[in-house]
Amino acid sequence: MKITAIETLQWAEYPRLMIVRVHTDEGIIGLGETVDKIPGAKGALHGTIAPLVLGQDPLDIEGLWQFVMDNIMYHGYAGAETRALSAFEIALWDIMGKKYNIPLYHLLGGKTRDKIPTYNTCIGFGAYQDYQAWHDDAGALAKSLLADGISAMKIWPFDQYSEESFGQYITHPQIEAGLEPIKKIRDAVGLEMEIGVEFHFRWNRVSMERIARALEPYNILFLEDVLPAVHPDEIKLLGQRTTIPIVGSELLMTRWQMREWMEKHVAPIYMTDPVWNGGIAETRKMAYMAETFGVPLVLHNVAGPICHAVCMHLGAHIPNLFYVESVRAFYKSYFSVLSELEVVVENGRLNLPIGPGLGVTLNPEILQRPDLTRQLSEGPGLANGRRSMGDHWAVEEIR
Structure with a gap:
């Protein structure tokens, strides 16, 4: 399984909230979320994290988390980048639960x-x-x-x-x-x-x-x-x-x-x-x-x-x-x-949610709302299977 796209959804009625959808080549879509200070988290997700994880296996949750953290820790990690990583990582667990048809717990x-x-x-x-x-x-x-x-x-x-x-x-x-x-x-x-x-x-x-x-x-x-x-x-x-x-x-x-x-x-x-x-x-x-x-x-x-x-x-x-x-x-x-x-x-x-993964399904009609802002990052990514930064200056395209 490979990650093919990372999508963010925002609605003007709920400006504090950003929902993330991680798409895969098997058609499974994982859901993630973060809240507050959305412009920074959104920029970090599409600008920094997406190039690192597109094309990678979404079931390797720990490996991808360590790779992204290796990258963002270089510049100080406790802000927008970590909120974006949180939303992405949550979507990976949702993918895994849907893949094996079991709830997150x-x-x-x-x-x-x-x-x-x-x-x-x-x-x-x-x-x-x-x-x-x-x-x-x-x-x-x-x-x-x-x-x-x-x-x-x-x-x-x-x-x-x-x-x-x-x-x-x-x-x-x-x-x-x-x-x-x-x-x-x-x-x-x-x-x-x-x-x-x-x-x-x-x-x-x-x-x-x-x-x-x-x-x-x-x-x-x-x-x-x-x-x-x-x-x-x-x-x-x-x-x-x-x-x-x-x-x-x-x-x-x-x-x-x-x-x-x-x-x-x-x-x-x-x-x-x-x-x-x-x-x-x-x-x-x-x-x-x-x-x-x-x-x-x-x-x-x-x-x-x-x-x-x-x-x-x-x-x-x-x-x-x-x-x-x-x-x-x-x-x-x-x-x-x-x-x-x-x-x-x-x-x-x-109560606990019911269903595989997180147990959350988005209502289809919210994807058609006029106040929706959608941004998509897709393609093969830039990491080419890499899981460690190594010499940052040797990989300037993802540094």
Whole structure:
């Protein structure tokens, strides 16, 4: 089997999302995906990765990943190139599953669980304006989520107050204002709803310590991305000053970036995103590393149906799973527009996809939409079967 073309699909209605289709000479098409900062990832996929992998065997997933990483690591790999590689690698696993007619979790070695624990990240889209809802009445939103079978939610009520001081100082009135949604949730549903608080690395440690102290009485599930991930020592110090577990970080790409955190025991819960960090195999390697240190893992999942399916398969397989993030506003709105994936949540847990590979089939009509932008890279490629860069200057056409 050979890779004959790499195709990207984008729709103006969903500008954060890029779906990738990897075509083969046997007619099998694998699906991949990445999210956010799409122009860079798209350019890296078509401009850098496609010439390396066209004409190669898509079933050699590890070999192709190592070859691409060998190339992109030369220039610094933790950005657009790795997001593009993630989408491509995911499509290869989908091809393999379709080739052998088995689901991804079987390819990975089978399941450790049948249902996947989830928390809802309260973003808004379409009819489900959950972002505005937690600003208006977080208690009412908590009741709505519980009615949909969701028993954990994540909000970020303190972020808005970081802008004025660049995250250097938060006032007592700002802390009280940030606590309001938390109080409304507890008043409305008590401890029926788990609450995670996201910080999007907006604050310094001294401000985060003040916020964490204020949150202590409210039985918070976790504090996520409290400081930029490049400050592991500060994050560890913060963790020693609060009883609330710290989660980090979706910003750590590949197992090499997460290694320092593990060696320093920075956080009690790790997080990674398979459409950013290098893909499915890389996520599994990071999970195994975390398991070695006795630490659970959260899978970051705020994209489309392909990312969601990947996280379900990985979540079923990984023994040290803590939660998989999900977004009700997404899977109840555009997932069904783009694909046939059915998402069911019951008692705080999500269902597994059904079918070979990822278990995701795109709806044919989305390929005919007027807001679709399609780009195709095809042909024999430039690597000519090469699987290692060797002397970069001797192969300037792919350097």
